[in-house]
Amino acid sequence: MSDPAVTHTDPQPGLTGFVSDWSSDKTAFKTASWGKAMIWIFLLSDTFIFSCFLIAYMTVRMSTTEPWPNPSEVFALEIGGVHMPLILIAIMTFVLISSSGTMAMAVNFGYRRDRVKTTVLMLLTAALGATFVGMQAFEWTKLISEGVRPWENPWGAPQFGSVFFMVTGFHGTHVTIGVIFLLLMARKVWRGDFDTGKKGFFTSRKGRWEIVEITGLYWHFVDLVWVFIFALFYLW
Amino acid sequence: MAEAHMSSQTLAAPTDHAEGQQHPIRLYLIVWFWLFVLSACSYAVDLLQFQGYLRWGLILMLMVGKAGLIIAVFMHMVWERLALSYAILVPPVLVLVFVILMAFEADYTFFTRMEFFGASPAVPAPVVH
Numbered sequence: 001m002s003d004p005a006v007t008h009t010d011p012q013p014g015l016t017g018f019v020s021d022w023s024s025d026k027t028a029f030k031t032a033s034w035g036k037a038m039i040w041i042f043l044l045s046d047t048f049i050f051s052c053f054l055i056a057y058m059t060v061r062m063s064t065t066e067p068w069p070n071p072s073e074v075f076a077l078e079i080g081g082v083h084m085p086l087i088l089i090a091i092m093t094f095v096l097i098s099s100s101g102t103m104a105m106a107v108n109f110g111y112r113r114d115r116v117k118t119t120v121l122m123l124l125t126a127a128l129g130a131t132f133v134g135m136q137a138f139e140w141t142k143l144i145s146e147g148v149r150p151w152e153n154p155w156g157a158p159q160f161g162s163v164f165f166m167v168t169g170f171h172g173t174h175v176t177i178g179v180i181f182l183l184l185m186a187r188k189v190w191r192g193d194f195d196t197g198k199k200g201f202f203t204s205r206k207g208r209w210e211i212v213e214i215t216g217l218y219w220h221f222v223d224l225v226w227v228f229i230f231a232l233f234y235l236w
Numbered sequence: 237m238a239e240a241h242m243s244s245q246t247l248a249a250p251t252d253h254a255e256g257q258q259h260p261i262r263l264y265l266i267v268w269f270w271l272f273v274l275s276a277c278s279y280a281v282d283l284l285q286f287q288g289y290l291r292w293g294l295i296l297m298l299m300v301g302k303a304g305l306i307i308a309v310f311m312h313m314v315w316e317r318l319a320l321s322y323a324i325l326v327p328p329v330l331v332l333v334f335v336i337l338m339a340f341e342a343d344y345t346f347f348t349r350m351e352f353f354g355a356s357p358a359v360p361a362p363v364v365h
């Protein structure tokens with residue numbers, strides 16, 4: 001009596017598939033593994049956190065009666081006697097975009113089961129991420145030495161400092177965690193844990209190659225958040 | 237039986253998402269290239285000192301373009317099923333409601349600050365006996 005269309009696990013395409021997936025009384029995500037579904041849901045929650053920061057930034061910037069410091073000049077550098085507005089932030093943006101590219105390649109080679117290339121690309125991604133955090137540390141040092149504090153700064157609205165430290169601090173923390181995660185996973189890939197089925201120290205379970213893509217999703221998200229911070233905080 | 241099962245698995249592998257995402261490297265390189273171009277354009281908006289609606293419009297368009305490329309291709313969202321895509325992409329759209337609410341709130345705060353603390357000093361100097 002069983003209907004073959006019901007038991008057959010061939011998901012339907014498009015909107016019909018969307019409705020049938022969600023109303024199937026089974027797992028809603030038919031093709032995504034639990035790991036992938038969970039990282040996406042984590043990233044969604046993280047989206048809300050960063051949304052709150054950026055909305056708070058919008059609120060204080062719109063409501064302050066004092067002039068907002070001009071980020072183009074605040075983040076300018078003198079390089080070889082040439083005054084370059086916002087140059088540090090531009091370089092940081094390119095570094096992070098580059099790291100996203102190397103990460104995408106790492107994921108690709110991960111699914112091809114190419115241990116050497118995946119490891120090298122993950123390490124390269126981690127190195128670019130560490131470079132980014134280093135430049136951020138430089139930026140913080142420069143601004144702090146110029147008198148920027150969460151409650152005041154020499155150029156205008158005092159909220160500038162609090163927003164700056166809060167938003168870039170949280171983003172930098174995310175990048176740092178990403179770098180650590182990348183190094184740990186690169187080590188596992190290099191050692192061949194996902195081919196030999198070696199059990200993880202933390203989970204006591206066998207890892208899978210998919211962790212490279214999951215690490216990649218986190219990393220791309222960090223880059224994604226930077227796209228919004230760059231546009232709304234540094235360029236606006 | 238087991239052998240038939242195995243072979244069907246192997247055959248299904250290239251299209252099976254659980255087995256992983258395999259796309260040509262060329263595609264990633266093209267997206268990477270465009271991310272660089274869009275980032276350069278964003279920076280140019282500041283360098284060329286565009287102001288007003290032109291500036292804000294360009295900033296937002298370039299931001300959305302970059303975000304879209306990263307989510308769609310680098311994060312493989314276009315190859316996911318709609319059940320996952322909608323579950324992840326629809327809630328952030330609702331954040332826009334929050335943005336609008338807080339824009340009203342900020343506008344009101346600004347108005348009260350100007351009305352009660354702005355322009356001329358409203359508080360008289362303390363009287364000293």
